[in-house]
Amino acid sequence: MNGLLAWMAEPFAYAFMVRGLVAALIVGVACPVLGTYMVLRGMAFLGDALAHIILPGVVIAFLLGWPLSLGALIVGVAAALSIGALTRRGAIREDAAIGVVFAGAFALGIALLSAQRSYAVDLSHILFGNLLGVTGGDLWQMAGLAVLVLLGVGAFYKEFLVLSFDPVLATTLRLPVGFLHNLLLVLIALVIVASIQAVGVALVLAMLVTPASAAYLLTRRLPVMMVLAAGFGAIGAVLGLYLSYYWNIASGPAIVLVETALFLLVFGLAPGRGALWSWVRGRAAAAHETEILVYATARCGECSRARRVLEARQARYRWVDIDRDAQAAAYVRQVNRGLRSVPTIVFPDGEVLVEPTAARLEAKLDQLGAPPTPAEPSGAH
Numbered sequence: 001m002n003g004l005l006a007w008m009a010e011p012f013a014y015a016f017m018v019r020g021l022v023a024a025l026i027v028g029v030a031c032p033v034l035g036t037y038m039v040l041r042g043m044a045f046l047g048d049a050l051a052h053i054i055l056p057g058v059v060i061a062f063l064l065g066w067p068l069s070l071g072a073l074i075v076g077v078a079a080a081l082s083i084g085a086l087t088r089r090g091a092i093r094e095d096a097a098i099g100v101v102f103a104g105a106f107a108l109g110i111a112l113l114s115a116q117r118s119y120a121v122d123l124s125h126i127l128f129g130n131l132l133g134v135t136g137g138d139l140w141q142m143a144g145l146a147v148l149v150l151l152g153v154g155a156f157y158k159e160f161l162v163l164s165f166d167p168v169l170a171t172t173l174r175l176p177v178g179f180l181h182n183l184l185l186v187l188i189a190l191v192i193v194a195s196i197q198a199v200g201v202a203l204v205l206a207m208l209v210t211p212a213s214a215a216y217l218l219t220r221r222l223p224v225m226m227v228l229a230a231g232f233g234a235i236g237a238v239l240g241l242y243l244s245y246y247w248n249i250a251s252g253p254a255i256v257l258v259e260t261a262l263f264l265l266v267f268g269l270a271p272g273r274g275a276l277w278s279w280v281r282g283r284a285a286a287a288h289e290t291e292i293l294v295y296a297t298a299r300c301g302e303c304s305r306a307r308r309v310l311e312a313r314q315a316r317y318r319w320v321d322i323d324r325d326a327q328a329a330a331y332v333r334q335v336n337r338g339l340r341s342v343p344t345i346v347f348p349d350g351e352v353l354v355e356p357t358a359a360r361l362e363a364k365l366d367q368l369g370a371p372p373t374p375a376e377p378s379g380a381h
Contacts, residue, residue, distance in 0.1 A: 011245040021241055022139055024255060027198040027207055028237035030146035032229035033153060033211035034191050036222065037184060040164040045095060046083070048205040049102035050185070051192050053079040055109030055201055055213030058126055063112065068126075069141055069193050079105065083310035084182040129200035129252035138197055145194035152187045160184065181249055204255040211236065214263040217270040232262050274295075285348045292317040293346040295332045302355055303343040309361050313370040 011017045020192075031214070038047050054076040061071025069367030083101060113126075134142075153160070162170045163180050170177050188208075196202045215228035268275045275324040292310065294317050296303035310317045322329040322342065332344050335352060345353045345361070353364060 008242075011242065016132050016134075017241065017245065019134050019136070019139060020251060021238070022323060023131055023134045023142055023198050024237035024241055024251075025234055026139075026142050026146045027195045028211075028235075028255070029082070029230045030149050030191050031195055031204070031207040032215070032233040033226050034149055034187055034209035035208035036215065036225050036229055037153075037164050037210055038188070039212040039216050040222075043188075043204065044209050046098055046185075047188055047192070047208050049083075049098045050076060050079060051201050051204045052102055052109075053105040053127065054189070054192065055103050056112065056198075058196070058201075059109045059112040067141075069145075069196070072193045072196060073190070075105075076193055077186055080185035080189045081182055084178070084185055086117035117274055126196070127202040128199045128250060129196065129198050129203065129296075131198045131251040131255075134197050142194045142197065145190050149187050149191045149194070152183065154184065156180065164222075196317055199256060203252050203256045206259055207233065210256070210259040210263050214266040217266050217273055232259065236262060269289045292348065293320060294318065295320050295322050295328055295344040297323050300342050305358060306343045306345065306356070306361060309358055309365075313362070313365045313372070315365055315368075315370045 054072040057071035057075025058068050061068050083097055086097040150208050159175055159180050192204050195207055199207055211232035212229040214232050215225045236255055236259035240258040243256040244251040293313055320328045322332050332340055341354050
């Protein structure tokens, strides 16, 4: 036990690891909460584009000696509002407008950065973050932006909810749809700026979308989805830091890898919606499709005789007592023109036999390829 505690505490004996943990938790909570709206509205591409669009702002701030976040903030907010204005005019589709601005801005940032001697190192920090290099000032800045984003989400929660689930209803209710859309873009830009130091431009989309997508597989209630997404983000942040420390890999990618692993786990095991449940339901449906349905009653001698034949032939069947199942009784009457004739036996190929003789039932089972009736041992009486 002491060894485990020492293993868990060792990374945080260093001040830079503690600061990295706080920064990772800030990003791990703020990004997924806002990311729930992005998942519900299908805005993942927009989030990725905004993350890359701010690169010129970061580079210009770097060249001028300004705080990198200031340049990122200015360009990010300007880009968000510009995309909103372009799409509102209707001259070009939103995805096309995003693609044009995204590609041009990112290329401009790379061109500006490539003129510097330290191009490779600086680009690496901007693209993939430097979580363990955050300072106390960086933490205050990240916390301030994260609080601002969360306050925005809280203040406009109902409006964003309606806009995400039913934009037509939002318009009918005379909500300021254009303003809300632009505000959501600005909040996305703010949370991206807050996350650059932690995971960088290239990986911030994963922090926004991956935990929220995992939460989406578990619930359809937005408040619960937000809490689950924040929880996945926080867990990914902590486990990613451990992975980074003990495996000696970059902290930003390590956190994203853990988030991805959590998503895959939920994707496979989510109750009722995961891949495993879908496989089980598929097998169950396939089994029902190959079942023989025997509509019968408990007091019917011919029904019992039919059951003995089916069991002797090892046929897969389901016994339905029409005295206890009104829907089944109605089906039997429908098939038999108002009569409760039993046994009524429905086969997987759609054929229906009503009160069949043992020989007729055996012949049908032969047609379906059921195993032959086992021979009696010699000398049996």
